[in-house]
Amino acid sequence: CLTKSTSSERGWPCSARCSNCRRKAAEAVFSSLAKLVRYRGLIQTLVVRDLKARYRGSVLGFFWSFFNPALLLFIYTFVFTKVLPSSHPAGMEPFALFMFCGILPWTWFSSSLLESSNTLIAGGNLIKKVLFPAEVLPIVTVLANMVHFFLGLPILAAFVLYYQRPIDPFELLWLPVIVLVQLTLSTGLAFFLSALTVHFRDLKDLLGNLLTLWFFATPIIYSVEMAPPDMQWWLNINPMTHLMRSYQEVLFFEGSFDHRGWLLALGAGSIVVFLAGYFVFDRLRDSFAEEV
Numbered sequence: 132c133l134t135k136s137t138s139s140e141r142g143w144p145c146s147a148r149c150s151n152c153r154r155k156a157a158e159a160v161f162s163s164l165a166k167l168v169r170y171r172g173l174i175q176t177l178v179v180r181d182l183k184a185r186y187r188g189s190v191l192g193f194f195w196s197f198f199n200p201a202l203l204l205f206i207y208t209f210v211f212t213k214v215l216p217s218s219h220p221a222g223m224e225p226f227a228l229f230m231f232c233g234i235l236p237w238t239w240f241s242s243s244l245l246e247s248s249n250t251l252i253a254g255g256n257l258i259k260k261v262l263f264p265a266e267v268l269p270i271v272t273v274l275a276n277m278v279h280f281f282l283g284l285p286i287l288a289a290f291v292l293y294y295q296r297p298i299d300p301f302e303l304l305w306l307p308v309i310v311l312v313q314l315t316l317s318t319g320l321a322f323f324l325s326a327l328t329v330h331f332r333d334l335k336d337l338l339g340n341l342l343t344l345w346f347f348a349t350p351i352i353y354s355v356e357m358a359p360p361d362m363q364w365w366l367n368i369n370p371m372t373h374l375m376r377s378y379q380e381v382l383f384f385e386g387s388f389d390h391r392g393w394l395l396a397l398g399a400g401s402i403v404v405f406l407a408g409y410f411v412f413d414r415l416r417d418s419f420a421e422e423v
Contacts, residue, residue, distance in 0.1 A: 303381060313374055322408030
């Protein structure tokens with residue numbers, strides 16, 4: 132056992148001292164997490180600042196949050212009705228709307244991870260301040276992109292009504308649960324990436340390629356049923372498969388929401404990822420000011 136023992140712990144078995152250290156580490160992590168509630172005002176201020184800075188100097192400004200999803204959906208509609216009208220099964224019509232149900236949450240997820248990988252480095256002037264809580268920076272990144280996701284939902288809802296897709300109001304109640312699971316998972320991964328990228332700068336360059344691979348390995352531009360049998364094992368262990376399928380079943384496909392069991396299992400796993408990500412972040416916290 133390499134841990135330093137206190138005077139009251141001397142003479143304890145090594146395993147007992149290690150167990151005590153693990154317990155204290157866990158208590159420290161949960162104590163730090165409890166303090167996040169005190170920073171809600173700071174988080175809100177930084178989210179608003181991030182949203183304003185994103186469109187500063189543009190003519191349309193914040194309205195791009197609505198126009199970007201609408202333009203994206205119009206492009207998909209043109210491509211899959213005029214250019215590639217027979218590239219998908221008939222049961223997935225309108226295919227542009229099917230894709231949009233997955234691409235909208237994927238954009239939130241991928242943008243959160245990409246931006247969080249650089250958030251501590253970009254916010255180095257804030258981290259070097261003694262009392263500034265560094266963990267709010269990845270949280271702000273995820274929440275700011277979640278706002279853009281929410282602003283894209285009215286566009287999605289308008290096209291769902293336009294295409295007269297049958298939406299079950301009771302199944303729609305699952306949508307906040309799906310969003311909460313994605314928020315938890317994204318924040319946990321953001322903690323991991325933001326902390327590790329401070330020490331391994333190559334990670335942010337590698338991440339873009341990994342997310343591209345992850346995108347095509349997730350049923351967004353195809354359905355789960357279209358995947359070859361030898362890929363089903365990957366789809367089952369891919370957390371984004373269950374998130375995307377949940378969005379598609381609630382917002383696009385007819386019938387009952389049969390994927391809720393997978394969603395709840397993913398919710399439990401997302402909590403584990405969140406706690407593990409924050410633990411890594413908390414252990415590396417003291418080195419941030421020196422590295423950035």
